Amino acid sequence: MKIVLQHLTKKFPARGPVRGRKNREAVIAVNDFDFEIPDGKLIGLLGPSGCGKSTALNLICGLLKPTEGKIFFGEDDVTGLPPENRGVGMVFQNYALYPHMTVYDNMAFGLKMAKVPKDEIDRRVREAAEKLEITQLLDRKPKEMSGGQRQRVAVGRAIVRKPDVFLFDEPL
DSSP, rough: OOOOEEEEEEEEEESOOTOOOOOOEEEEEEEEEEEEOOOOOOOOOOOHHHHSSSHHHHHTSSSSOEEEEEEETTTTOOOTOOOOOOOEEETTTTTOOOTTTTTHHHHHHHHHHHTHHHHHHHHHHHHHHTTTTGGTTTTTTTSSHHHHHHHHHHHHHHTTOOOOEESSSSSS
């Protein structure tokens, strides 16, 4: 599915006064960003720390609302849609695994919240685990795994949702 960003801007309000000034200026994290990602393409956003890469991904997946601009998935304007209705699988840099849950439960969690039938959850989790070669880890907890294994669990959690769009925020 094609993704189009039109004049995407994200400003964060200033926090607290600065000595000698009455008002601080807002921080512009993403400024008038126009971009098109063709269907089926793998695109990497490169740039220095603090340039807005993660903010752009968070805007695309709906975790942040843009100050200005539009986001389209195909022909659909998804700018106002909540994250759960966008069909996006997001893998974060810190993996965001639940430490008290097994690999299986971490991968199944989003599907359980979406009330997917148990047999379908089991099928999807086991299929993704097989593709990622982590089947033998399904009963382990994150603290019992290497960093690379945790990365694969985080990717598996995104895969089982069968999203239209995958976003990876420096997970590797």
